[in-house]
Amino acid sequence: MKKIVLKSTDKNSDFTQAKLLAEETAAVELEEPVLLSWYDAIRDRESPSGVSECHSDCDVPGCVEYAQNRGGRLIVDIDNGSYLFCYRELGEFSE
Numbered sequence: 045m046k047k048i049v050l051k052s053t054d055k056n057s058d059f060t061q062a063k064l065l066a067e068e069t070a071a072v073e074l075e076e077p078v079l080l081s082w083y084d085a086i087r088d089r090e091s092p093s094g095v096s097e098c099h100s101d102c103d104v105p106g107c108v109e110y111a112q113n114r115g116g117r118l119i120v121d122i123d124n125g126s127y128l129f130c131y132r133e134l135g136e137f138s139e
Contacts, residue, residue, distance in 0.1 A: 045112060045130070047119040048073070059084050059127065066120035066129035073118050076134035080116050081107035083128040 048069055054061060063082070070077035083090045083105055090096055096106030104112075108119060111130030118131040 045108070045116050045119050046073070047121060049121045049124070052123055057123065057126075059087070062122045062127040063129065065122060066127070066131075069120050070118055070129070070131045074131055074133045077118070077131040078134050079129060080111040080114055080132055081130045083107040085126050085128075 050065060050069065052062060052065065062084075066082075067077070067079075070079075081091060081095060083096070090107050092110065095110045105128060107128055107130055108116075110116075111119070111132070115132045115135070116130045117133065120129045120131070121127075122129075
């Protein structure tokens with residue numbers, strides 16, 4: 045999966061702002077991007093819920109492994125892992 049690391053320009057960046065930045069980035073990188081999974085390290089929240097339960101000793105975050113196993117092509121990492129967003133193209137799901 046391609047990984048793009050971004051630094052937010054707003055010191056008070058929150059999840060909503062980070063998600064908007066990730067969506068803008070994914071729209072440039074992929075045709076019809078679909079958000080597969082995400083991780084908010086600041087609030088320790090993720091989607092889908094529970095994907096990191098078995099990853100305490102793993103190098104790959106649960107949301108990333110989840111996306112990899114579902115055709116994920118892009119990780120947008122904002123503020124050094126504070127927020128991770130994983131995308132794939134809509135592709136065959138649009139038919």
